[in-house]
Amino acid sequence: MAKSVLVVGGGPAGLAAARTLGKLGIPTILVEKEQKLGGRPILEDYHTLIPRKMTPQQVIGPFIEEVQNNPNVDVKLGVELEACEGEAPNFKVKLSNGEEHEVGAIVVATGFQHFDAKRKGELGYGIYPDVITNLELEQMFSREGKLYRPSNGQLPKRVAFVFCVGSRDRQLGVTNVHCCRYGCALSGLQGTEIREKYPDVDVFCYYMDVRTYGTWEYPFYWAPQEKYGVRYVRGRIAEITYNPQDGRLRVKHEDTIVQRPAEVPMDLVVLVLGMEPSEGTKKVAKILGLAQDPDSQFLVPAEDSGSNIISNKPGVFIAGACKGPIDIESSLAEGEAAGAEAATFIGAKVSA
Amino acid sequence: MAIHERSLVDPERILRKERLVIDGIDVSGDWNLIILPRVIEDYDLSFLDEVLEQPEGKTILQCYQCSYCTASCPVHNYWDERYNPRHFIHLARLGLIDELQKRADVMWRCVSCHKCTHRCPKGVLVEEVLKAILRVMAKRGIIEEYPSKKFDKFFLESVYEYGRIEDGELLFGWIEKQGYQVVKDPVLKKPIPFMGGVPEWLKQLAIKPIKNMNIGFLILNAKHMLFHPRTKNWNRFKQVLRKVMEEEGVFAH
Numbered sequence: 001m002a003k004s005v006l007v008v009g010g011g012p013a014g015l016a017a018a019r020t021l022g023k024l025g026i027p028t029i030l031v032e033k034e035q036k037l038g039g040r041p042i043l044e045d046y047h048t049l050i051p052r053k054m055t056p057q058q059v060i061g062p063f064i065e066e067v068q069n070n071p072n073v074d075v076k077l078g079v080e081l082e083a084c085e086g087e088a089p090n091f092k093v094k095l096s097n098g099e100e101h102e103v104g105a106i107v108v109a110t111g112f113q114h115f116d117a118k119r120k121g122e123l124g125y126g127i128y129p130d131v132i133t134n135l136e137l138e139q140m141f142s143r144e145g146k147l148y149r150p151s152n153g154q155l156p157k158r159v160a161f162v163f164c165v166g167s168r169d170r171q172l173g174v175t176n177v178h179c180c181r182y183g184c185a186l187s188g189l190q191g192t193e194i195r196e197k198y199p200d201v202d203v204f205c206y207y208m209d210v211r212t213y214g215t216w217e218y219p220f221y222w223a224p225q226e227k228y229g230v231r232y233v234r235g236r237i238a239e240i241t242y243n244p245q246d247g248r249l250r251v252k253h254e255d256t257i258v259q260r261p262a263e264v265p266m267d268l269v270v271l272v273l274g275m276e277p278s279e280g281t282k283k284v285a286k287i288l289g290l291a292q293d294p295d296s297q298f299l300v301p302a303e304d305s306g307s308n309i310i311s312n313k314p315g316v317f318i319a320g321a322c323k324g325p326i327d328i329e330s331s332l333a334e335g336e337a338a339g340a341e342a343a344t345f346i347g348a349k350v351s352a
Numbered sequence: 353m354a355i356h357e358r359s360l361v362d363p364e365r366i367l368r369k370e371r372l373v374i375d376g377i378d379v380s381g382d383w384n385l386i387i388l389p390r391v392i393e394d395y396d397l398s399f400l401d402e403v404l405e406q407p408e409g410k411t412i413l414q415c416y417q418c419s420y421c422t423a424s425c426p427v428h429n430y431w432d433e434r435y436n437p438r439h440f441i442h443l444a445r446l447g448l449i450d451e452l453q454k455r456a457d458v459m460w461r462c463v464s465c466h467k468c469t470h471r472c473p474k475g476v477l478v479e480e481v482l483k484a485i486l487r488v489m490a491k492r493g494i495i496e497e498y499p500s501k502k503f504d505k506f507f508l509e510s511v512y513e514y515g516r517i518e519d520g521e522l523l524f525g526w527i528e529k530q531g532y533q534v535v536k537d538p539v540l541k542k543p544i545p546f547m548g549g550v551p552e553w554l555k556q557l558a559i560k561p562i563k564n565m566n567i568g569f570l571i572l573n574a575k576h577m578l579f580h581p582r583t584k585n586w587n588r589f590k591q592v593l594r595k596v597m598e599e600e601g602v603f604a605h
Contacts, residue, residue, distance in 0.1 A: 202397060210416075222474075226414050231445065234417070255392060257417060257442050258451060262392035 004029065005342045006093055006103040008081050008284055011039020012328050013320025014109035015063040016335025017342070021107075022070035024343050029101060030067065031079045033280060037064045039111060041328065047141035048193065049328050050185045051216055059328060080280070084287050088315025089346055104346035105315045106288065107338045108299065109331075110280040112321035115166025115176065115273045123165065123271060124240040130249055131240055131269045134161070134183070137190055147194060147201070149268050151247070156201060156267030159194060160251050161187040162237040163207045166274030174295035176274055181325040183272040184211045188220035190270070191230035203230045204266070206237050206253060235262075240269055274325075281322040288316055298324045309338045317341050361387055396447030402488045403444055409484030414474040415441045421468035421478045427461050434458050437468055437478050444485045449494065452485075456495040459486060502529045512593065515583025518576050520545075527554060542578055 003026070007018045010032030021028040034043060041049060041056035042064075049059055067073050076097065083094040089104040117125035117133050124131045129150040132140075140147060149156050166172065167180040184207070191203040210232065212221040224230040239252040241263070248265040255262050277297045285292050291300050291312040299318045301308045311318045319338035320331040355361060367386040372379050403409035419438040422428050427435045435458045443451045452459075459482070468478035489495040506525050510517050524543040528534045533549035536542060546555055562570065583589070 221416075222414075225416065229413060232416075233446070255446075257439065258392070258448060260390050260392050260451075264392065264394055 003027065003346055003348070004101070004103050005105045005107065005339075005346065006031070006081070006091070006101065007107045007109060007339075009039070009109035009111055009280065009320070009322070010034070010037040010075070010077075011109060011111045011320060012041070012060055012063070012331040013111070013322075013335035013338070014039070014107065015060065015067055016332040017107040017109060017317075017319060017339035018067045018073050018075075019063055019070070020336045020339030021343060022067060022073040024340075024348060025072060026343055026346070026348050028073045029076065029103070030073055031076045031081060031095060033078065033080045033096075035077050037067065037075065037077070040114075044135060045139050045142040046135075047138045048189060050182060050189055050220065051327065052329065053189070053219075059332075063332070081284055081287060088313070091315065105317065105342040107335070107342050108281075108284055108288065108290065108311070108316060108318045108322055109320045109335055109338070110284050110322045111278045112275040112281070112325070113278045115276055117165055117271045117273060119172060120165055120169075120271075122239045123162065123237065123269075124242070124249075125271060128240065128242050128249060128269075130156075130267065131271065133165075133271050133273050134186060134190065135273060137270050141190075141193065147198060147268075154267075155198060158202045158204065158266045159191075159268045159270060160237070160266040161191065161203070161205045161270045161272055162240075162251070163187065163205065163272050164236065164274070165271040166276070168208070169274075175276065175297060178274075178296050178298075178324065179211060180272070180274040181211070181213075182327055183274070184209075185216045185220035185327075187270075187272055188212060188224040188230065192224045192228045195224075195228040195230060203228075205230060205232045206235055206251065207232060208234070208236055233257075237269075275321065277322060284322075289313060290316065290318065293324075296324070298322065307337075307341075309334055309341060315345055317345075355385070355387070362390075365390070392448065396449050399447035399449065399488060400445050402491070403481070403484050406484045406487065408477070408480035411476045412441055412445065412481045412484070414476045415445075415472075415481075416474055417442060418473065420471050420473055421476070424467040424471050426465060426467070427463060431461065432458050435461050437462075437482055440482060440485055441476070441478075444488075449492075452489060453494045456489065459489070459495060460501070502526075512590065514580055515586035515589065516581065518580055520573055520577035521580065523558065540578060 005021050005026055005028050007014050007028060007030045010030055014030060015037060018028050018030040036043060038056065038060050042060055046056050049056060052059065068075060076095065080096040081093060082096050085092045091103045091106060092100065093103055094100050114135055117123065125133070132150065147155060163183055166176050167178065167183065169176050187205055191205060194201055194203055210221050225232060234256045235253040237251050237253045241250045241252065243250055246265065248267055249269055250263045251266050251269060252263045254260065281299065282297055284290070285299055292298065293300050299311065299322050301318065301323070302310045302312045308323065309317050309319050317338035319334035320326060365388040367388065369384050370380065372384045403412055417438060422436050422438045425435070425437060434455055440452070440455070440459065462479060462482060464479060466479055472478055486495060490497060503526050506529055507517065507522065510522060524534055527550055532551065534543045535547035537544055
């Protein structure tokens, strides 16, 4: 029986799984297709993570360090899973660098990708420079440390957040019907950050619902609204246009509370992007024969298990955003759970 | 030109001109009618700043539009659906002045039952916030001094003077403040009931309780009306009250 575990994906969930396995003394192979560990938050320079309001380096940095320094974990960067033969607990896996390994269990943590905002043509992303994504806003904060309008470099007077871009939208097909889960909370946080640093900038959130679920309600909805004066307007932005006379954008929507159409001037519009399964997630699902949601293509847990990290295939465990939108701390927790589950699956004995 | 579905178009959005020239072209006749769009073109965010400047307005930011207040509001439930505290808060926050103005005729109708304030899950002091909104509207000249405030003022004056109110005087005084003519006797300068320009509905309103009063109480009331009673030692208390009112700036208003 093979006594090692393969972890596919070096983001938060994969790192957490590899860290747990390494600490348990289990030989672990971690493959990551990028040249760097850390996943989206590190690769794309997120500024602040919800819900702890810490930087990616603070949250994921220690995981990267521990994984890299643990002799039990073999980190392979720029490497993907190519093929898998056999059944648990004797998987024969082939990697893109030509190596072949025999592993007793696999943890899949292949993550998500951001929605491509250009698919919603009516929102003008890629046409008007002052229409940006919430990812670009994060990078504006983290890389440049200031808020500005890309068209002229000036501080905007008004910023609008457009919720649910690429989420809860049948117009995009059955693939984007789900809720992104993080968008409302992140917008509340970004709005807070803007108002803290630039109290004269007015911030508007255009929403259908505010889904700051559970304990996120106060820090990411009530506080932005009550303490920082972020304004919430109910109504989905249907169109963004540009007025050459004043050089400002217009957000077209119905204020559903007033029941009147509105085309209000804005200087910077931030599209709150939905989450989709990454290409890697779809590819690994085919290789390993994992069950996917027929609509969203996200991985789904085994039907007969109440645990959401148990896949339909014995010996394969799924963690993090490959199963659907999820926040970082839950990703880490799922990775740790999947790592521990994989360890028990291969019958590893933990030495005292 | 005729407008189809006329009821769907607010009268103030209809522009009709006998003669109309646009860009030098005479379009009088069939094209003399313009319906202005319903589109909101901008917010007036300074309105909210002015509400927030007042101590009573501070909690306006806490509202998340659940409408617990409106559902509890007797004025909304039993009088006029256009009286909607939740809605007024939304309009004030975005500074949708024309929408506020449309409701100016009902906005002072709060009966101060405070159900809204006691029930609000977010701790908005709804009744106070609405008063702050009304004050900003009054300052901007988009609402008239509301009639209920005239009553408040008269009520206060009466208490300030005598340490108590006198029902008859309050009723006729209020009628007078509303602009109706009240006839007074020449000696004591007291109003004579049911003379003058008092409208019929108001007479009915007053007759009903009077008819149901027992005779002793009626005489007592008449006596009080003629010789206004005063609370014992009121003058001493009045001095304290005056001091407090001066400190709180009541006389400035």
